[in-house]
Amino acid sequence: MPIYNAPLLAIDAKETRRYAGLMKAENFDEGKIEAACQDARLLAAPKGIWQLYDYDCETQEIIAEPNCILQGAKIGAHLAGCEKVIALAATVGETIEETVTKRFEAGQYSSSVLLDAAATTAVEQVADAMEKAIRPKAAAKGYGMRWRFSPGYGDWPIEQQPELIRLTGAAAIGIHLSSSMMLIPRKSITAVIGLYKEDKSKQTTATSHKKGCAACPKTDCPSRNV
Numbered sequence: 001m002p003i004y005n006a007p008l009l010a011i012d013a014k015e016t017r018r019y020a021g022l023m024k025a026e027n028f029d030e031g032k033i034e035a036a037c038q039d040a041r042l043l044a045a046p047k048g049i050w051q052l053y054d055y056d057c058e059t060q061e062i063i064a065e066p067n068c069i070l071q072g073a074k075i076g077a078h079l080a081g082c083e084k085v086i087a088l089a090a091t092v093g094e095t096i097e098e099t100v101t102k103r104f105e106a107g108q109y110s111s112s113v114l115l116d117a118a119a120t121t122a123v124e125q126v127a128d129a130m131e132k133a134i135r136p137k138a139a140a141k142g143y144g145m146r147w148r149f150s151p152g153y154g155d156w157p158i159e160q161q162p163e164l165i166r167l168t169g170a171a172a173i174g175i176h177l178s179s180s181m182m183l184i185p186r187k188s189i190t191a192v193i194g195l196y197k198e199d200k201s202k203q204t205t206a207t208s209h210k211k212g213c214a215a216c217p218k219t220d221c222p223s224r225n226v
Helices: 013-019 030-043 073-078 095-105 109-140 158-168
Strands: 047-056 061-063 084-091 143-145 188-197
Touching (some): 013 109, 030 095, 030 109, 047 109, 047 188, 084 109, 084 158, 095 109, 109 143
Antiparallel strands (some): 084 188
């Protein structure tokens, strides 16, 4: 199972603002957001791991030992036509969330919220970087990539998180689950990425699949960016 371990050189302030629910707060001090991003960069311990599996899109079954049948129509539609999947996990560690909690308990509410948002941005950037690293390897074998899809999104039940922990080998980078199926450390991600054979004669690419906020029906979300 390939391990990803690279430093975060910067954390996106605009995304941090979005995760903090401040997209419409025009006069909010940008310096506080930048400070939170810098703190998060220093506190984060980014790690990732992934594994490649064959996939039967007709039965929504990941071929593993044992196999895993993905539950839900949304994930099935998203992976339609895919021959392989990559099970991926990423985290920025426990120290950053421990600091978020300490600041909140100390009454530093604004600082706590902004650091929490920066930590969310950080783990998303780690997963993005992993996708970027995987993409040329997939392309070299003739595969295009669908964007990552996580348990809890759409109708894919969060109860399948244990399967993602198993398939990714997430325990090797310190990720495990609480009794309520929440990832620990909290700023962690598990996801599946579909790989499909690219047909150069057709425009069948990942760009035809809406991603992120564009694919979400919750139009009143304060973190929405489209």
